[in-house]
Amino acid sequence: MSKIKLVSDGLVKNNPTFVLLLGMCPTLATTTSAINGMSMGLATLFVLVLSNMAISAIAPVVPDKVHIPVYIVVIATFVTLLQFLMQAYTPEMYETLGLFIPLIVVNCIVLGRAEAFANKHGVVDSALDGIGVGLGFTCSLTVLGLVREILGSGSAFGYNFIGGADGMLAFVMAPGAFLCLGYLMVLFNKYLKKN
């Protein structure tokens, strides 16, 4: 498998949000704005790349019966590391994403890639797969956040273009998240995935 294909697969063919439908909880909850969605995506990308690399490196010596606990410990370590770093250097972002940072531990994308890819492939391939899937997640969340922000608050990346008027509030709240996600999924699968 070519190296580029490993990355592009994660972006389109195996897009975690629109195709694999993994990690729906942070997807719906953190995409109230484009910036929030993007930060959540990048945080997951960070964990995904590191955990994929670590797990592919240790996979040959991990006994089959304890592989899940070992993987979870590795993933939880990286998530906690990320948590420390965010608290120290981006405290505001940490506050916005709040609970969803520690919840990356149980994000199915991370364990899913460890199980489905990293434990069968080399360190470099696994890192590329992590980058691909992580970028796929980041892009999906940014797009979803952008659509919801434009419709719901009338701004894009924090830049307000409708003055003092209100947006369609439903899109900032949970029902709008489901609606936007559904329609984006349809568009994605109809046009992008076919090529």
Added chain:
Amino acid sequence: MAAKSSLTNMVAVLGLTCLVCSALLGGAYALTKEPIQAAAAQKTNNAIAQVLPHFTETEYNEQEQYYIAKDGDNLVGYAIISSVMGFGGELKLLVGITTDGVVYNTAVLSHSETPGLGAKCTTDAKFMDQWRGFDPSIKELAVRKDGGDVDAITASTITSRAYTQAVANALAMFALLNEMEAPDAVSGASVIKNEEGGQDNE
């Protein structure tokens, strides 16, 4: 692929993984401890600076949850943390009150109000500005709907009421603090003290 499981290698691998991971986390914790504390301190300081005039040092009273701000030896005022139930959950404010009993400014520390409605208590300029220099001896501390002088946020009366209540609680707290520091400073405040003292004794 995965190695064959036996008791020894399972224990060894799990134990080793945990050991390496905890060592890593311990190191990371030690390295980030100071920046994390600095960031938290910076945040509180910014919030206090927002609700009180110039000060040089603050003192935190953990039990009653307020900050005393001083400029050199002069008391500038109190920044009181006041939390009430809003529409969607806890609404936590920092209320800055200068020594003359006037609200200098207020800031929202955390809230879970509805986005676009109650959450406007952090963005609505008209609502927020009315707290700047709010003098409870001139103005009635209640939303207009309840016969007071506080302009509520449109369509968010419950949030506005909660906000008003939080400010009222902070002012009550200020009255208590004030008489502890200087019993004769506020006439009439001593009445409250007597009542409260009586209740405590019973």
